[in-house]
């Protein structure tokens with residue numbers, strides 16, 4: 001049915017502030033020829049074309065919809081056009097102003113907005129744009145100019161009234177779905193791209209919110225001569241009519257490409273009259289859809305008729321002519337020389353952003369602080385006021401194991417927060433904002449104060465309640481071991497989640513690795529009798545082993561324990577004649593030497609850096 005055109009939130013929002021920086025003067029046309037993508041086909045053991053010979057040309061100021069039934073190849077085509085494809089075999093040519101551009105120049109003039117927003121929920125709309133601007137823009141751009149650009153973008157996308165509203169987290173409601181989408185688009189415009197790709201910018205939105213997103217986008221596109229290409233599922237009539245051109249795909253082939261205003265005449269000419277009061281997008285999708293048809297054979301025949309009509313159409317010939325003319329009149333894309341960004345400044349901006357997130361988003365660190373405090377109270381009350389009688393020796397050892405191994409095991413709670421940060425990083429890296437080194441450095445630095453706070457709080461509660469060796473120095477050593485333990489455990493989470501950025505897999509693998517380190521760490525099986533397979537490699541890179549032995553030495557190197565009234569000592573040490581056990585005797589059973597704190601702390605620091613370095617290497621290689 002024909003819908004009425006929804007109204008925008010506030011027409012005043014559309015009175016955008018001057019946004020001359022967005023004006024595209026460099027790109028006049030974007031053309032592509034004979035784009036084809038193939039994937040291996042398991043059924044035929046051959047290849048399957050998922051994009052088949054697609055050509056087109058888009059002029060500056062034009063907003064284009066890539067439309068088609070589910071699985072028709074919209075996302076693949078969008079990724080091909082954006083030169084982001086990396087898991088299919090592709091061929092064809094892409095030109096800007098009739099010229100072939102290098103990948104790096106293409107990156108500079110284009111931006112990609114993914115379906116998932118990957119916005120940081122605990123930032124306000126304005127802060128989101130401000131951090132994007134700080135990351136993207138050269139420091140030679142003044143603060144006043146940056147604020148002017150942000151004001152212009154907020155106004156252009158109707159977000160002035162919501163600039164101080166949080167994006168929203170699972171427990172704090174923030175912007176609406178449509179406002180979030182508009183903010184995501186606005187933040188991708190901070191780098192002033194000339195060509196903007198959007199993957200289903202209206203998915204998950206109702207028709208009013210979808211209309212708003214697209215109409216704000218159209219306004220910005222027209223005013224600034226941008227090229228905007230959106231894949232879109234099934235727009236309402238009002239939204240469909242906002243687009244200038246349509247690329248209609250089915251089974252990877254073009255069924256029509258050209259002005260939206262001419263679709264009705266074109267399909268009418270083929271005998272597919274779009275009924276009055278019917279959503280044209282819905283009708284077009286219906287006539288080219290084979291999957292949901294009752295009669296597959298006749299639907300396939302109909303689709304083939306439409307596709308062959310297009311391939312022999314005058315419109316396609318005219319399109320080929322326009323592409324050829326653009327190539328003949330090739331003009332160079334002239335851009336200002338790239339302004340260098342201060343690479344030292346980027347980790348600081350990321351650090352600042354993570355800091356804001358960490359104190360606003362209870363899930364980032366708040367939940368973990370509470371969890372560790374709970375564990376500290378549990379540990380302190382279970383191993384409550386242990387004495388220096390020999391009966392407490394084993395409970396002390398057990399408590400040390402719990403304090404080191406279990407604490408590092410619980411670092412898996414960091415997986416979701418890291419995956420969220422990683423997703424933001426991938427999006428921002430793909431849009432050329434910063435690389436994995438800045439991300440890893442900032443992520444490491446922001447964790448330090450929080451992990452130190454967790455170590456200190458945990459120790460204050462549990463150390464004294466359990467009655468570990470009561471001296472200030474021993475307490476500080478304990479805090480140090482725990483702190484290094486948590487830094488290494490977090491490094492392991494970062495590494496595993498970088499390799500396998502899927503929540504359940506990252507969680508399972510981190511837990512598996514920690515389980516392994518726990519098993520070979522020295523408590524469950526004494527290093528003296530650990531089998532050679534594990535003994536000669538795993539133990540040396542097991543961060544938990546160094547923490548365990550450091551804490552053991554901290555407790556047992558300076559304390560003696562009473563054997564009780566019957567003078568039957570569990571450990572034979574030189575103090576046996578005095579009915580006492582020298583704590584060093586306990587260490588001997590485990591094979592731990594004293595005086596090696598510096599060496600062990602050094603190895604732990606090396607392991608911490610190795611985890612981060614490996615994570616950096618993984619992020620450098622893995623692009624998605």
Ligand SMILES: Nc1ncnc2c1ncn2[C@@H]1O[C@H](COP(=O)(O)OP(=O)(O)OP(=O)(O)O)[C@@H](O)[C@H]1O
Nearest residue numbers: 039050068069070071072073074075076077087088
């Ligand atoms: N890397 C790949 N390997 C194998 N098949 C692929 C790959 N990428 C896409 N395909 C297949 O290509 C076809 C087109 O996929 P694409 O995601 O581009 O369609 P779409 O129109 O965007 O679908 P939807 O609207 O459901 O998101 C689908 O059949 C999909 O399964």
